[in-house]
Amino acid sequence: MKFGIIREGKNPPDKRVPLSPQQCLQLLNQYPNLEIAVQPSPIRCFPDAEYAEAGLNLQEDLSDCDVLLGVKEVPVAMLIPNKSYLFFSHTYKKQAYNRDLLRAILDKKIRLIDYEMLKDISGKRLLGFGRYAGIVGAYNGFRAYGKLSGEYELKAAHECKDRRELEHELVKVRLPQNFRIALTGAGKVAGGAMEILSALKITQVYPDEFVREDFNKEVVYTQLNVQDYFKRQDGKPFIRKDFYQDNQGYESNFLPFAEHADMYIACHYWSEGSPLIFSRAEARDPRFNIKLVADISCDIDGPVASTIRPSTIADPFYAYDPQTEKEVAFGTSGSIAVSAVDNLPGELPRDASEDFGNELIKNIIPHFFNGDPQGILAKASETELNGKLSSYFAYLKDYVA
Numbered sequence: 001m002k003f004g005i006i007r008e009g010k011n012p013p014d015k016r017v018p019l020s021p022q023q024c025l026q027l028l029n030q031y032p033n034l035e036i037a038v039q040p041s042p043i044r045c046f047p048d049a050e051y052a053e054a055g056l057n058l059q060e061d062l063s064d065c066d067v068l069l070g071v072k073e074v075p076v077a078m079l080i081p082n083k084s085y086l087f088f089s090h091t092y093k094k095q096a097y098n099r100d101l102l103r104a105i106l107d108k109k110i111r112l113i114d115y116e117m118l119k120d121i122s123g124k125r126l127l128g129f130g131r132y133a134g135i136v137g138a139y140n141g142f143r144a145y146g147k148l149s150g151e152y153e154l155k156a157a158h159e160c161k162d163r164r165e166l167e168h169e170l171v172k173v174r175l176p177q178n179f180r181i182a183l184t185g186a187g188k189v190a191g192g193a194m195e196i197l198s199a200l201k202i203t204q205v206y207p208d209e210f211v212r213e214d215f216n217k218e219v220v221y222t223q224l225n226v227q228d229y230f231k232r233q234d235g236k237p238f239i240r241k242d243f244y245q246d247n248q249g250y251e252s253n254f255l256p257f258a259e260h261a262d263m264y265i266a267c268h269y270w271s272e273g274s275p276l277i278f279s280r281a282e283a284r285d286p287r288f289n290i291k292l293v294a295d296i297s298c299d300i301d302g303p304v305a306s307t308i309r310p311s312t313i314a315d316p317f318y319a320y321d322p323q324t325e326k327e328v329a330f331g332t333s334g335s336i337a338v339s340a341v342d343n344l345p346g347e348l349p350r351d352a353s354e355d356f357g358n359e360l361i362k363n364i365i366p367h368f369f370n371g372d373p374q375g376i377l378a379k380a381s382e383t384e385l386n387g388k389l390s391s392y393f394a395y396l397k398d399y400v401a
């Protein structure tokens with residue numbers, strides 16, 4: 001079997017890779033029947049020279065490969081017919097902007113395995129860039145706080161060579177006594193963000209303690225899950241499974257936490273129809289105390305009222321005025337500072353890529369060699385080599401018609 005690592009073709013260019021040079025070598029050692037070719041690229045975070053130095057073949061034409069691996073959507077003109085591809089296609093929710101891409105994939109008889117659809121038997125996603133989104137997003141939150149307070153200045157994450165340098169920057173962070181942080185979510189993004197909180201040695205407390213206790217001037221944070229920031233409208237106990245099955249009949253329970261928090265790090269997943277976490281009206285409530293939101297989830301005009309637009313790596317911060325419901329200059333009195341970069345892993349592309357590659361090697365690649373007994377690859381294949389949608393994605397028929 002021959003794998004090919006494709007050059008990213010989407011604009012703006014993405015520097016991330018699915019496998020680093022060392023990870024390619026690890027795979028070649030592990031699977032004697034495997035070959036790997038790398039398409040040259042001027043923009044990768046691991047330059048061509050590093051792949052070449054590792055002894056890997058750089059080749060422009062990947063038509064002799066069986067499986068092609070990328071990161072972002074592959075432009076239609078770059079698709080090679082009759083191959084298996086792995087990348088993030090953003091098509092499973094029938095996203096209109098990628099309809100022509102999926103049509104072309106069917107037309108060219110390509111098997112598309114979408115990274116986002118690779119799940120274990122319990123339905124948990126097996127790989128993604130979420131952890132590094134959490135790491136960089138939380139870091140950006142503390143960078144924003146330094147600017148807001150004028151107490152310290154952190155280097156931008158994308159100017160740090162790697163995660164080590166980024167963590168080293170954290171020694172500059174100075175927070176006031178009694179500073180309190182609320183964090184929503186319990187997935188990979190939250191895990192990454194909590195790595196930064198733990199590097200800062202910030203103490204975690206239970207949600208009920210967070211709203212009740214005095215922490216004797218200690219800086220603390222609390223992690224809130226759906227049952228903490230939402231409640232049932234009928235007052236009955238919250239059962240997570242029921243909420244995931246049907247999100248109607250719930251409302252926000254976030255205000256008690258917003259009343260006791262100075263900073264909010266949003267790491268939840270949010271689905272259409274779920275309650276808002278805090279509304280525009282709640283942001284105006286005199287009890288609402290949050291001054292800074294690091295919104296890693298980054299749903300625009302969604303559950304976090306202050307996230308009115310995404311920000312960029314080059315210009316990551318803005319502010320929201322709850323009274324006028326408009327954007328104002330960062331630092332404006334009475335406003336909520338916002339950090340809402342929507343491509344966070346791109347700020348630390350080497351570390352994020354290595355983390356992704358490790359999960360790919362551990363959780364996915366073995367199934368190319370073991371007959372895929374649990375159907376992990378099969379269930380993530382939106383299309384087949386015969387030019388048809390797979391049975392798992394038959395619901396996309398009207399989308400590609």
Ligand SMILES: NC(=O)c1ccc[n+]([C@@H]2O[C@H](COP(=O)([O-])OP(=O)(O)OC[C@H]3O[C@@H](n4cnc5c(N)ncnc54)[C@H](O)[C@@H]3O)[C@@H](O)[C@H]2O)c1
Pocket residue numbers: 128129130133137184185186187188189190224225226247267268269270271274295296297298341342343344345
């Ligand atoms: N800004 C970026 O660059 C970036 C990068 C990667 C991921 N993300 C976003 O971060 C978010 C979290 O990603 P993840 O992989 O940790 O997600 P996940 O699927 O693991 O879910 C995270 C948590 O969200 C909560 N949750 C689940 N369903 C919910 C609902 N309907 N309403 C409210 N809360 C719910 C639960 O606590 C769950 O543990 C996603 O929205 C993802 O798109 C952003």
